[in-house]
Amino acid sequence: MNFGVCAGDEVKSVSVMEGDSVTLHADTEILSAHLILWRFETNGTLIAKINKDTNKTSIYADVLDGRFRDRLQVNNQTGDLIITNITTQHTGLYQLTISGKQKALHTFNVTLYARLPIPLISIYSPQNSSSISNCLLLCSVLNVKDVRLSWYKGNSLLSSISVSDLNIRLSLPLEVEYQDTNTYSCVLNNPITNQTQHLNITHLCQPCSHTTGVINSAYLLI
Template identity: 60%
Template sequence: MAHTFVLLCSCLWCLDGVFGVETDEIKMVYVMEGDSVTLDTDVSKIQGDDLILWRFGAEDTRVADVNRTAKIISTSKSPEGFRNKLHLDDQTGSLTITNIKTEHSGLYKAQIIGNKVSRKMFNVIVYAPLPIPVITSYCPQNPSSSESSSKCVLVCSVVNVRQVTLSWYKGNSLFSSISVSDLNSSLSLPLEVEYQENNTYSCVINNPIRNQTKHLNITEGCQTCSVYVPSDCVCSCDTTEAVIRLVVSALMGVAAVAAVVVLVYDIRSRKLEQKRRTPKSPSVKQ
């Protein structure tokens, strides 16, 4: 009898337009992967023969049912991905999802069938854990002579992220930002600063519910290579210095080759001179 009642009420789901179902707006729910979330029916207590049916996704897949009179409190027919994750409140019909995963993102519908038919809808968005931003630095390419020793470019990067914003802050002031909504995207945000600044910069990655921050003091994290290179800061040597080193190396190589040539020439000259000065032995006649 109980199963027949559930089947009858399930048919009402398809005919809700005919019976004038009261439909609420879709409520947005944001949750981090691994956390738990409760979808509240706003029912203080299920009355009489009230039935609550929970559906998920575009195909309205049945995931749970609650009916106190018929003693139905069931999640046994939930799809494989929901096994052991769904918990029903037998007083209110609210649905709790534990250890939620990104694949559980989607539209959830609770149809409450009693004296009237109403529906609650929740659009659940599950976010993966946020990575800690990585900050690197380098000297600008081909700077003018006046800037060659004063500029530094900081680059804040994150990989495999979705629906996040990456931002640079100077103190508490927002400097620049970039956003992405695609799956498994990589973001990099550069920022040019002065070597001698005595300021603290922060790179922040955030979504609607969480953020991760990486702080960097310019006097420590953006020095010339010959002074200090922190473990998480990759700094290239000054362009002018590199060119000077290259020229000096080349000149030393040319000088070495020239020295070898002069030495060889000197040795050969001495041998020829010694040959000329050596007298020839007289021939002996028979």
């Protein structure tokens, strides 16, 4: 049985961080239901069942080579499905079938986001640069996808760049004066979380060390 999204069937998008738990909420139709079925997208594989008539709850954790083993819970009062310690193997479409006086179908699309690294701020000097009054900085991250990298001055956005691919270096430059006393930060974010690196200009930007090539890089947490 290969299920898809039927016409008129609203798909509920659910985002979750890798390693966290996610709860897929059933509808109030559960109150009058006598049979609740949860299926996962691979051939519409049955992974959980609640039979209200027999008051029995079944979890089929060994299907699909055991990918759901020790990860599934079902609330037999609400019909909610809980997936713990989620990985990429558990992303995709989930379908809930509620059978009672009427039959209802609900589809959930679970999207996984990786935990984000802290951006790296480094000082650099392009070969064609002759600036002696400004500090040239680069904020970078490696091996991330579906993220946005941004420079902020206080709470004001200065610039940003986004990427959807993995295995590339994402970098964003910033130029500040050596004596600048403003607060700057580099923020890496996806739709559900973010990581921030604050810039310590006094620590990182030294006029006497501004020569060609990358001079210094460090995680400057304040």
